[in-house]
Structure formats: C-alpha cells, structure tokens
Amino acid sequence: MKIESITLENFQCYYGLNQFVFENGLNIVLGDNGEGKxxxxxxxxxxxxxxxxxxxxxxxxxxxxxxYNGDKFFVSVAMTVTVDNLEQKLKKSFKVQSRxxxxxxEGFEFVGINDNDIGEREKMDxxxxxxxxxxxxxxxxxxxxxxxxxxxxxxxxxxxxNLVKSFSNASHYDEFCKYGKYLMNEAEKAVNKDVKxxxxxxxxxxxxxxAIDKKRRELSxxxxxxxxxxxxxIKIKADLKEADKYFNNAKHLKTLKERIKRINDSISITQxxxxxxxxxxxxxxxxxxxxxxxxxxxFNEKIKHEDLLRRKEEKKFNMEQGAKELSEKILNxxxxxxxxxPSASHMEEMLKEKICKVCNRxxxxxxxxxxxxxxRLDEFKESIRPKKENxxxxxxxxxxxxxxxSLSDNYTKRLIEIRKIEPNLKDxxxxxxRKNQELKELxxxxxxxxxxxxxxxxxxxxxxELVNIYENVKVWxxxxxxxxxxxxxxxxxxxxxxxxxxxxxxxxxxxDSKEAKSFLIDTRDILRDIxxxxxxxxxxxxxxxxxxxxxxxxxxFATINVDDFTGKINLxxxxxxxGEQIKIELLTTEGEYENPNQSLETTMHMSILxxxxxxxxxxxxxxxxxxxxxxxxxxxxxxxxxxxxFLNLVHSTDKQRIILTYEFVGRDDKDNQVIEEEFNSVxxxxxxxxxxxxxxxxxxxTINTNVTTL
Amino acid sequence: MDSLFxxxxxxxxxxxxxxxxxxxxxxxxxxxxxxxVTSLGKHFDVQYELxxxxxxxxxxxxxxxxxxxxxxxxxxxxxxxxxxxxSKADRKDFTYIQDYIFMALVSKSDLSLVSLDKDDIDxxxxxxxxxxxxxxxxxxxxxxxxxxxxxxLSPFLTSDSFLQLLLKST
Numbered sequence: 003m004k005i006e007s008i009t010l011e012n013f014q015c016y017y018g019l020n021q022f023v024f025e026n027g028l029n030i031v032l033g034d035n036g037e038g039k040x041x042x043x044x045x046x047x048x049x050x051x052x053x054x055x056x057x058x059x060x061x062x063x064x065x066x067x068x069x070y071n072g073d074k075f076f077v078s079v080a081m082t083v084t085v086d087n088l089e090q091k092l093k094k095s096f097k098v099q100s101r102x103x104x105x106x107x108e109g110f111e112f113v114g115i116n117d118n119d120i121g122e123r124e125k126m127d128x129x130x131x132x133x134x135x136x137x138x139x140x141x142x143x144x145x146x147x148x149x150x151x152x153x154x155x156x157x158x159x160x161x162x163x164n165l166v167k168s169f170s171n172a173s174h175y176d177e178f179c180k181y182g183k184y185l186m187n188e189a190e191k192a193v194n195k196d197v198k199x200x201x202x203x204x205x206x207x208x209x210x211x212x213a214i215d216k217k218r219r220e221l222s223x224x225x226x227x228x229x230x231x232x233x234x235x236i237k238i239k240a241d242l243k244e245a246d247k248y249f250n251n252a253k254h255l256k257t258l259k260e261r262i263k264r265i266n267d268s269i270s271i272t273q274x275x276x277x278x279x280x281x282x283x284x285x286x287x288x289x290x291x292x293x294x295x296x297x298x299x300x301f302n303e304k305i306k307h308e309d310l311l312r313r314k315e316e317k318k319f320n321m322e323q324g325a326k327e328l329s330e331k332i333l334n335x336x337x338x339x340x341x342x343x344p345s346a347s348h349m350e351e352m353l354k355e356k357i358c359k360v361c362n363r364x365x366x367x368x369x370x371x372x373x374x375x376x377x378r379l380d381e382f383k384e385s386i387r388p389k390k391e392n393x394x395x396x397x398x399x400x401x402x403x404x405x406x407x408s409l410s411d412n413y414t415k416r417l418i419e420i421r422k423i424e425p426n427l428k429d430x431x432x433x434x435x436r437k438n439q440e441l442k443e444l445x446x447x448x449x450x451x452x453x454x455x456x457x458x459x460x461x462x463x464x465x466x467e468l469v470n471i472y473e474n475v476k477v478w479x480x481x482x483x484x485x486x487x488x489x490x491x492x493x494x495x496x497x498x499x500x501x502x503x504x505x506x507x508x509x510x511x512x513x514d515s516k517e518a519k520s521f522l523i524d525t526r527d528i529l530r531d532i533x534x535x536x537x538x539x540x541x542x543x544x545x546x547x548x549x550x551x552x553x554x555x556x557x558x559f560a561t562i563n564v565d566d567f568t569g570k571i572n573l574x575x576x577x578x579x580x581g582e583q584i585k586i587e588l589l590t591t592e593g594e595y596e597n598p599n600q601s602l603e604t605t606m607h608m609s610i611l612x613x614x615x616x617x618x619x620x621x622x623x624x625x626x627x628x629x630x631x632x633x634x635x636x637x638x639x640x641x642x643x644x645x646x647x648f649l650n651l652v653h654s655t656d657k658q659r660i661i662l663t664y665e666f667v668g669r670d671d672k673d674n675q676v677i678e679e680e681f682n683s684v685x686x687x688x689x690x691x692x693x694x695x696x697x698x699x700x701x702x703x704t705i706n707t708n709v710t711t712l
Numbered sequence: 713m714d715s716l717f718x719x720x721x722x723x724x725x726x727x728x729x730x731x732x733x734x735x736x737x738x739x740x741x742x743x744x745x746x747x748x749v750t751s752l753g754k755h756f757d758v759q760y761e762l763x764x765x766x767x768x769x770x771x772x773x774x775x776x777x778x779x780x781x782x783x784x785x786x787x788x789x790x791x792x793x794x795x796x797x798x799s800k801a802d803r804k805d806f807t808y809i810q811d812y813i814f815m816a817l818v819s820k821s822d823l824s825l826v827s828l829d830k831d832d833i834d835x836x837x838x839x840x841x842x843x844x845x846x847x848x849x850x851x852x853x854x855x856x857x858x859x860x861x862x863x864x865l866s867p868f869l870t871s872d873s874f875l876q877l878l879l880k881s882t
Contacts, residue, residue: 280875281755284765285796286804291812293772293881301819308825315826402716402835403825409717409815427879 003085003135004658005630011078011095012062013048014041015694017706024660025687028653031662033692034675038707039662042692043147043634049079049094050132050141054110057096061107064706066100074099085135091115092128139168140618140629143611147634149600152607153586165547165584169617172543179540182533189526197517207517210510217503221496228492233578235485236585242478245471247597251462252472258451258458265448269441276437277430292423298413305410312398319397349379460639462600548573548584554613555606562612562651563605569595571606586610600639605648608636612655630658637663646684653685667691677712716828717814719839721793725846726785727763731854734861735759735788738868755874757803759788760795764809765874766853767846771816772881775852776845785847817842820849 007023010016015038022031022042033039048060061077069075078095097109114131116124136144142164146152167173194211198204245252277283284290344352344360352358353375358365365371459465515523555571569590576583588595588606598606611631619628637645645665652659666681675693689712694705727735739756756762770776779785792813796806818825821841827833860867860877867873 278871280872281761281765282757282803284875284878285761285806285809288806288808289875290764290768290809290878292878294812294816297771297816297819301815304819305825311826312829315830398829399831400829400835402714402719402828402838405715405717406818406825409811413811413815 003083003629005660006082006084006089008042008046008049008082009078009080010042010045011076011080012065012098013045013060013077013079014038014062015705015707016041016045016709017062017064020707020709022690022709023688023711024658026658027656027687028649028685029658029660030649030684030686030689031660031692032666032677032681032689032712033662033664033707034667035664037667037692037694039664039692040147040634041707043145043632043662045079046081046632047145049081049092050136050145052094054096057107057110058105061098061105062706066098066105069098070100072099072101083135088117090117090131090135092132094128136629139164140615142168143614143618143631144629145632146611146636149604149636149638152604152611152636165551165614166544169614170543170547170550172540172547175536175540175543178536179533182529182536186526186529186533189522189529193514193518193522193526196519196522197514200517203513203517207510207513210506210513214503214506214510217499217506221499221503224492224496224499228489228496229578231485231489231492235482235489236576236578238478238482238485242475242482243596245475245478248462248468248471249475251458252468252475255455255458255465255468256472258455262448262451262455265444265451269444269448272437272441272444276434276441283430287423287426288419289423289427291420292427295417295420298417298420302410302414305406308403309407316397346379346382349375349382353379544575544582548575550617551610551613554616555610558612558616558655559606559609561654562609562648563602567595567598567602571609573610601637601641601644604637604639612657615657628657630660632660632662634662635664636661637665640665642666642678642680646680649684649686653687714835716835716838716842719835720814720817720842721810722791723839723843724787724789724791725763725843725850726787727766727847727850727854728779729784729786731858732786734854734857735762738762738857755868755871758790758799760790763788763850764795764813765878766857767813767850768853769856769878769881770849770852770854771820772878773852773856775856776820776848777852777855778848779851813846814842816849817845821845 004026005024007021009019009021011019031039031042052060057077065075074097076095076097078093080091080093080095082089082091084090092112092114094112095109096107096111099106099108112128114126114128116126116131118124194207197207348359352365353372356365356367356372357363358371358375361371363371365375455465458468462468463471552571552573555573559571567588569588572587572589574585574587576585586606588598588602615629615631637648640648642665645663649661652661666678666684668676668678670676677691681689691710691712692707693710694707738754739759739762740754741759756765792810796809798805821844823838823841824833828835828838857877
C-alpha cells in the first residue's frame with residue numbers, strides 16, 4: 003500500500019484545499035512549532051478513527067468567518083492510496099453552515115471509492131474499504147505521535163498477545179493448548195472415578211484429593227501473590243531504572259531550582275532597595291529645594307534692603323519728632339529755666355499773691371505774667387506724672403513682618419541643607435545605578451539557570467517528573483527491598499507447598515496405578531504428554547516470533563543506529579499478573595546496558611516498529627505489503643545532527659515513511675523563517691514546508707497554514 | 713495681631729480649571745499608600761503636592777503666568793497651613809515647605825514690608841499679592857507639565873519622571 007496523496011479541506015488551520023502528494027520512501031514534513039504539523043497528523047488520525055461528534059472543533063476558523071453570512075461549505079480529509087496498482091480513495095467529510103444562531107454541521111460521511119481489478123469503480127463504506135486496504139491491526143503499529151508513543155510494550159496490557167494475534171501463527175496453538183488441557187482433565191476425572199469404585203481406597207482417595215485441592219488452592223493464592231509482587235517489582239525496578247537514568251538530571255534540577263530561589267530572593271531584596279519613590283522624596287527629602295539657594299539670596303537681599311529702609315525711616319522719623327519738641331520749647335532764642343525752677347510751692351505762692359517774685363512785679367489774674375506762671379506750674383506737674391506709651395506718636399504702627407527677619411536669619415544658617423541636596427541626589431542615582439547593574443546581573447544569572455533547566459528537561463523528562471524522581475528514589479529503593487524480601491519468603495513457601503503437593507500426588511498416583519484400570523492410566527498418561535507437547539510447541543512458536551522480531555529489529559537497528567551503539571536489542575518474554583509480557587533491553591558484551599540515552603531508546607523503539615511493519619508486510623495478502631508509517635515529531639530528543647543521520651538511514655530502508663519534524667526550520671537576521679542549509683544533506687523522496695500566514699494574536703480566524711512542496 | 717505669614721497660610725490658592733485633568737490623573741484625591749500611588753499612575757499622594765511641585769517648577773523656570781481674564785479657577789479645599797503635615801506612616805512631615813514658599817513669594821512680589829508695618833498697605837491686600845504670585849508661578853509650572861504631556865507620548869511613566877523634569881529646570 004502506498005499513500006499517493008492526502009487532501010485537507012478547511013480542516014482546522016488548513017483553509018481551503020491543501021494537497022500533499024507523497025512518494026515512496028521518506029517523505030518529510032517540516033514546520034516550526036505551531037505551524038500545523040500536529041494538525042496534519044490529527045487530520046489523518048481523524049480520517050481513520052474520527053466519528054460524527056465534536057465536528058465544530060475541526061472547522062477552519064478563517065473559512066467560518068468568511069462564510070458568516072450562512073453559505074454552506076465542506077470540511078474534509080481525503081486520502082488516495084494504491085494497492086496492487088489499483089487506486090483507492092477514502093474521504094471523510096461534513097457540511098458546515100454558519101448562522102446567527104450558531105454553527106450547524108450536517109451530512110457527516112465516510113466514503114470509499116474502490117477501483118476493482120476489472121477496471122470498475124465502486125462507491126462503498128469508508129470503514130470497510132479502510133479495513134480492507136489498511137487492516138486495523140497494522141494501522142495500530144503505523145501511526146505514532148511523539149517519542150513516548152514509540153514504546154509499544156510500555157503499557158504492557160496485552161501487548162504481546164496483540165502482536166502475536168496480528169502477525170504470528172503462534173496464536174493457533176492457544177486453541178490446541180486449551181483443548182489439550184481439557185482432554186487431560188477429562189482423563190484425570192475418568193481415572194479418579196474408576197479408583198473411587200473400589201470401596202477400600204475411596205476414603206483414602208477422598209482425603210488425598212481434598213489435601214491436594216487444598217495445597218493447590220494455597221499454591222494458587224501464593225502464585226497470585228508472587229505474580230503481583232513480580233508486577234510491582236518490575237514497575238519499581240523500571241521506575242528505579244528510569245530514576246537512575248535521570249537521577250543526576252533530577253539532582254542537578256534540584257540544585258538549579260535552589261539556586262533560582264536564591265537568585266529570586268536576591269532580586270527581591272535588590273528591587274526593594276532600589277529607590278523608586280522619587281516623587282515622594284522630592285518633598286520628604288527636600289529635593290524640591292535643589293535650586294532654592296538663589297531665591298534664598300534674593301529673599302535675604304530684600305530683607306536686608308527693607309531693614310535698612312526701615313532703620314533710615316525710623317531715624318528720620320525720630321529726628322523729626324525730636325526737632326518738633328525742641329522747637330516748641332525754644333522761645334525767642336532764649337533757653338528757658340529748667341522745669342521746677344522756681345519750685346512748685348513758690349509758684350503756687352506767687353500765683354496766690356498775684357506777684358511775680360522773680361521780677362518783683364505785680365501779676366494780676368489773666369495778665370500775661372499770671373498765665374505764664376500757671377503754664378509753667380502745669381508743665382512741671384505734667385513732667386512728674388508718668389506718661390502713657392500710646393500717647394507717644396510712633397512710625398511703625400504694625401508688626402506684620404517680624405517673622406520675615408527671623409526667617410532670613412534662620413534659613414541662611416540652614417543653607418547647608420540645600421547644598422547637600424545635589425550630592426545626596428548623586429548618591430541616590432549612583433546607588434540605583436549600582437543596584438540596577440546588580441539586578442541585570444541577577445536576571446542574567448536567572449535566565450542562564452532557567453535555560454539550563456530547559457536543557458535538562460529537553461534531554462530527559464518534564465520538571466515535575468524529575469522532581470518526583472528526586473523525591474521518591476529512596477522510597478522506591480526501600481519498596482524494592484521490601485518486595486524482594488517478601489518474594490524470598492513467598493518463593494520458600496511455594497517451594498515447600500510444591501514439595502508437599504508432589505508427595506501427595508505421588509501417593510495418589512500410586513493408588514491410581516493400583517486401583518484404576520490400566521487402559522485409563524495409559525490414556526491419561528498419553529493425554530498428559532500431548533498437553534505438554536501443545537504447551538511446549540506454543541512456547542516455541544511464541545519464542546520463534548519474538549526471535550523474528552529480535553532479528554529484524556537488530557538488522558534495522560544496525561542500519562539506523564545513529565549513536566554507533568554496538569550492542570543488541572533483546573526482547574524477553576515474561577509473565578506477570580497481567581499475563582505474558584515483553585521486556586526490551588539493550589545488551590552489550592558486558593550485559594544489560596542500563597541507561598541508554600533518549601535518542602538511543604527512540605532508535606531502538608523505531609527499529610522494533612519498523613521490524614513489526616516488515617513482518618506485517620510479509621504476512622499480509624500478496625502485493626499489499628509494505629504499509630506506510632506516519633510519525634509526528636519522533637526525534638525531539640535527537641538534535642539536528644542526529645536527526646539528519648537518522649533520516650538518511652530511514653531513507654535507506656526504502657519504505658514509505660512520513661515523518662513530521664520541527665528540525666531544519668530556523669530564523670534569519672530579520673526573524674523570518676528559513677530552511678537551514680543542513681536540510682540539503684538530508685536524503686529524501688519528498689519534502690514539504692508548513693508555514694502559517696501572518697496572523698493576529700488571539701484571533702483564530704486569521705490563522706492559515708500554507709503548504710509548500712520543497 | 714496676626715503676622716503676614718499667619719494671614720497668608722490661612723488661605724487656599726487656586727488653579728485654572730484647564731488643569732483639572734492633571735490633578736485627577738497625576739494626584740490622588742484622598743490618602744493612598746505610597747506604594748500604590750505610582751502603580752496607579754498617580755505620582756502624587758495628595759493634590760497639594762502637585763500644586764507645590766508645579767509652583768517650584770514654575771519658579772525655577774521663571775514661568776510666571778497670570779491667569780487669563782475671566783479664567784475659571786478652582787481649589788482643593790486645603791489651607792496652606794496644612795501643607796506637608798505628616799499624614800501616613802511611610803511619609804515624612806514637610807511643613808518646612810510653607811516657609812520656603814513664603815520666602816519665595818516675598819522675594820518675587822513687589823510688596824514693601826516697611827509700608828505694610830507703617831500701615832500704609834492693608835494686610836489683606838498684601839496677602840492677596842502673595843497668593844497672586846503663588847498662583848501665577850504654579851500656573852506656569854502646570855503649563856510646563858501640560859505641554860510635556862501634549863508633546864510626548866506618556867512622559868510620566870517612570871517613577872523618576874517628575875524628578876528629572878525638575879532637574880531640567882533652567
């Protein structure tokens with residue numbers, strides 16, 4: 003079978019019709035993350051497995067927006083294949099109508115068009131045609147998403163029996179074994195029945211049978227317990243193996259996370275110390291006064307000037323006042339006698355007697371001399387009476403501006419505070435600069451550590467899984483030890499029971515030989531041998547099949563092994579509580595290779611898958627062999643170089659493989675996507691490049707993937 | 713008898729309603745913690761801080777801008793005597809600012825202190841003169857801020873924007 007083409011119509015990010023025409027051999031689909039690779043894989047998966055539910059999620063949002071007016075359109079995935087040189091078509095589709103009340107999907111169908119060998123073309127049920135050209139048991143081993151899915155034995159559940167049923171005739175022997183066992187049991191029953199006819203041995207036989215039954219039940223219980231222990235032990239051993247493989251990474255991750263925590267703490271402290279409250283400090287730290295010194299000087303000058311003015315005016319005023327008083331006192335340029343001369347009593351005496359005794363002349367009442375004496379007496383009396391201040395004439399009647407003079411004095415003394423602002427600001431800026439540098443350094447360290455974590459995760463496991471490994475490895479080790487101990491105890495008990503059982507059976511067989519008819523004993527023995535032959539043959543066939551996978555896997559492994567590993571793949575059959583299982587190990591000359599890296603493991607799993615595919619081709623009906631295989635991102639752990647080697651080796655196997663990968667898509671100087679030069683060295687039959695149109699973030703209706711054939 | 717300083721600090725100066733948006737966008741109306749102030753884009757804890765800042769910006773840049781005739785004005789109901797009082801745990805008292813503003817106003821006004829104490833000028837007129845000077849320089853400062861916002865796209869995004877603007881004063 004060869005896939006000729008796949009056509010996607012309005013399927014998710016594939017707007018309109020998008021056709022991929024494939025060749026035999028290696029077909030590579032390139033695309034950066036998010037460009038539509040997985041959607042392409044999902045389209046094929048939907049073609050093979052999708053039903054009529056949840057169809058809305060499959061519709062191209064761009065097409066939906068364009069047809070918002072209610073026009074109908076189709077969403078479909080179609081595949082054309084050739085089987086025995088005849089073309090077969092499969093198409094799954096539905097119709098979409100977008101209306102105001104919502105999206106309506108209808109007409110879901112899966113149609114097959116079969117070209118038969120007489121040249122007729124017939125329409126048929128898609129599922130039937132698909133199962134005919136690409137049987138489900140083969141499809142099961144043909145499509146894989148990511149690296150984890152490649153290990154088909156990991157889940158364990160029925161993996162081996164599914165494989166055998168699908169690809170080996172060993173499964174026929176299961177029926178023989180079943181029937182052989184039935185016949186043997188019937189023969190046993192016949193012998194027992196015959197022995198019981200003898201009344202002598204009946205009681206003894208019954209006791210023996212009951213004891214054998216009891217021992218078998220006990221044995222069965224213990225066997226069951228042992229199988230459970232084995233299953234648990236295998237799981238724990240696998241976990242421990244995994245843990246051992248990743249423990250150094252887990253430990254490194256733990257160290258890195260602790261470092262990151264310390265860096266984050268330092269970042270918080272540094273951030274908290276960086277001054278950011280500049281505006282409040284403009285006021286609280288007086289930065290607002292940074293240019294105030296000139297204003298202060300201007301103010302001081304004004305105050306000085308006003309003070310001078312004030313004193314001048316005061317002096318002038320005082321002088322004017324003094325002169326006024328003096329002028330009143332100076333009369334005819336004669337300096338008067340001081341007040342109190344003559345004394346007040348003499349003056350009163352002279353006024354009473356109306357005689358001026360200074361000039362010895364009469365001084366009648368109302369005369370000039372009499373009035374003069376009266377005035378002099380009043381002046382004297384006035385002069386000895388205390389004077390009230392407000393009665394004195396003053397220049398500055400108000401005192402509004404007194405504070406200004408003290409302001410000038412006080413703040414001149416404090417000019418130093420203003421002069422400190424500039425150096426203080428310089429200090430703050432320098433401090434912040436230093437802290438910002440520290441912060442940048444810390445952020446660089448943080449990025450480095452985070453990159454380191456990403457590297458660890460990329461080459462090993464997810465972060466939470468690694469943390470789980472680091473935290474649980476001790477618990478698992480203890481559990482392993484406990485299980486080992488209880489297994490030893492169980493094995494001992496089983497061995498004792500087996501011994502007892504063997505003795506009981508021997509005892510019973512002796513009675514059988516003595517009491518039963520000889521033809522019954524002979525028949526039983528023959529049927530026992532036949533049952534053993536069936537069992538052994540079945541085992542042999544299973545082992546042959548596993549050997550076949552082993553051989554083919556190793557042939558392919560030798561071809562596609564990108565790590566030049568010289569060891570071998572070894573598939574081992576074992577039983578646990580789930581049934582028969584297959585364990586894969588890598589063997590070197592020194593024994594099991596415990597910790598293969600991810601790319602080696604992936605190569606190993608791919609080899610097994612390719613081997614199964616070859617076996618499937620060989621046993622399938624004539625001509626239809628060689629089934630295609632489709633892998634989405636199977637080599638994520640490889641890196642560019644290993645992926646190149648791997649693809650070249652896959653190409654050399656000359657089988658149709660479709661591999662989707664994000665490798666080889668890089669960016670140029672302008673951040674445009676480009677195909678890296680290394681891709682020129684990759685041998686392939688065909689290659690495609692998926693790129694999305696420029697789109698608007700958060701607007702799904704602008705997303706459209708373009709397919710370019712390289 | 714009150715001093716000129718006491719009479720002056722009892723007053724509430726006004727600003728042009730043209731700048732109402734500046735006050736609502738740059739300053740918090742009530743009390744906000746300093747940490748949240750900048751994160752909300754409001755650099756000033758209270759409105760009078762923006763007023764004081766604008767006054768000094770106008771003063772240092774010699775931008776004394778009288779109001780237009782009939783220009784509508786408004787205030788934020790906070791007398792000068794309360795400016796700079798410690799209101800929150802994470803802030804300091806900066807009432808000293810009242811003295812400095814007063815000194816600046818006296819320097820920049822034509823007020824004769826001698827005439828005032830001689831009672832040749834009414835104290836109300838003297839206070840009015842000082843408030844007028846305060847309002848005109850603040851008007852100048854607010855105009856500088858407003859023009860910066862109009863000329864540049866988001867000029868006050870960083871926490872040091874207002875300090876840098878003040879430092880550029882010539």
